[in-house]
Amino acid sequence: MSIIFYHLFLLLYKLGIRLIAPWNRKAKLWLEGRQGLFDRIRAEMATAADKSGPVVWMHCSSLGEFEQGRPVLEELRRQAPGCRIVLSFFSPSGYTTRKDYKGADHIFYLPLDSPGNARAFIDLVKPDLVLWVKYDYWYYFLVELKKRNIPLLLISGIFREDQPFFKWYGRLHRYMLECFTHLFVQTEASKQLLQRLRLTTPVTVSGDTRFDRVIEIAAGGEREPLSLIAAFCGQQQVIVAGSTWEEDEEELDHYANTHPDIRFIVAPHEISEARLQEVERLFRHSMRYSVLEKQGAGVLARPPAAGRGAWPQPNVLIIDNIGMLSRLYRYATITYVGGGFGDDGVHNVLEAAVYGKPVVFGPVIEKYIEAVELTESGGGLIIDSALEAEKVFNRLLQNPQECQETGLASSQYVHSKKGATGRIIRYIQENRLLTN
Known part of the structure; x- marks a missing residue:
């Protein structure tokens, strides 16, 4: 990609956001969040100008990358x-x-990439060390950091042969990698791919910091009990389905609708009102978590409606908020992680695996090494249809020993991969990157 095409991409991106903003909530938030952004950054950084400690700037594309960089x-x-x-x-x-x-002193949106925006942002923030999590490469920001000799580390990078870095048109992308001081990657395969580029930037296989994060959560860093979730589950067997899309829910709804004695907790990846209504249509005996919060656990103790064919209390709880999922898996007998029936592939399987529970997901996993390795370890189970889901659920729920052994394999896999955070911290310490 030439710099001309990169500018064209930025222009089309900005125009596209503006065009869809009236109908798209994310696009609207993207625009609104950047209004007056530099004035806000200037005001916040000015109030801390008298503090003498080094400034660490961490950039994340989204929530998943934040959880990856957080440790x-x-x-x-x-x-x-x-x-x-x-x-x-x-x-x-x-x-x-x-x-x-x-855990952060200042939290901002990143301005859209441009030479002026990059210079202005870095002038105001004045970072001594920059941590870039996984991806979200922006040319002018990276180039400006390199010009100023500011240490720039890539954390938990992952590379595949189909990415632009390894294509004939990827010269601009390859130059962005040269802007980093050090590349910490998840796998040996990523390192070998980068070696083909003959980069001058050092590359280290550090592993994935997400393993450290999920281990921390499961060990009790966020062990605040979820009393309403516990009340909903009761003494029943529980299937927690996280980060689901409609394709996932269509594979699960029949089982939930025909097994009133099993509790389902469904946490959709998107929680717009339209999506929540879709989930409610599929799971016929459901209630939203916000309703449970409002009415209290007492609603779960009410007797079922009378009459022929009456169904007991709702057996499906729909999570209509963001931020609970990593703690919900603790309550599961079996976990299901969504995304594996869509083009983009399965979501974060580690949040579920760390609790020592079987992890079930759809077949699209090839881009996600942790899902592939979890399957190979015996802790992950792939399904390709609703019929297969029913077979797997029945087998695990009816065979407690197999369920326990599969869960143990999940936990052992996660714990075998810890340590990426320590490797990165040692590099920072040894190279004295936290000095002004």
Whole structure:
């Protein structure tokens, strides 16, 4: 890609956002969040101008990348409590969910890439160290950091042969990689791909920091009990389905609708009103978590409606908020992770696997090494139809020993991969990157 085509891409991106904003909530938030952005950054950074600690800037595309980078950020805070942390997001789903995160001193949207925006943002933030999580490469921001010799680390990078870096038209993308001081990648395969490019940037296989994050959550860093969830589950067997799309729900609804004795917790990936209504149409005996919150656990104890064919209390709880999912898997007998029936592939299987539960998902997993490895370890189970889902659920629920052994394989896989955070922190310490 030439710089001319990159500018054309940026122009079309901005125009596209403006065109769809009246009908698309995310696009509207993207635009609104950037109105007056530089004035806000200037005001916030000015109030902290007298603080002398180093400034660490971490950029994340969205919420998933934040959770990936979070262990490094929080360990840096412990190692250097005087540092100031600036967190930026490109996507509204990340910013709106974590705008009140207490672990950062300042949280901003990243301005759309341009030479002027990159210079202005970096002039105001004045970072001493920059952490870029996984991807979201923006040419002018990366080039400006390189010009100023500001240490720039890629965290938990993952590379595949079909990416632009490895294509004949990927010269601009390859140059962006040269802007980094060090590339920390998840796998040996990623390192080998990068070696083909003959980069001058050093590459280290550090592993994936998400393993450290999910282990921290499961170990009790966020162990606040969810009393309403526990009340809904009762003593029943529970299937927790997280990050689901309509394609996933269509594979699960028949089983839920025909097994009133099993509790289902469904956390859709998108929680717009339209999506929630879709989920309610598919799962006929359901209630929303917000309704349970409003009415209290007592609603679960009410007797069922009388009459022939009467169904007991709702057996499906629809989660209509963001932020609970990583703790919901704790209550599962079996977990299901969505996305595996869509083109983009399965979502984060580690959040479920860390609790030592079987993890079921659809067949589109080839882009996600952790899902492939989890399957190979015996902790992950692939289904390709509603009939297959029914067979897998019945087999695990009717055979507690197999269910336990599959869950143990999941937990062992996750714990075998921990340590990426420590490797990155050691590099920062050894190279004295947290000094002004």
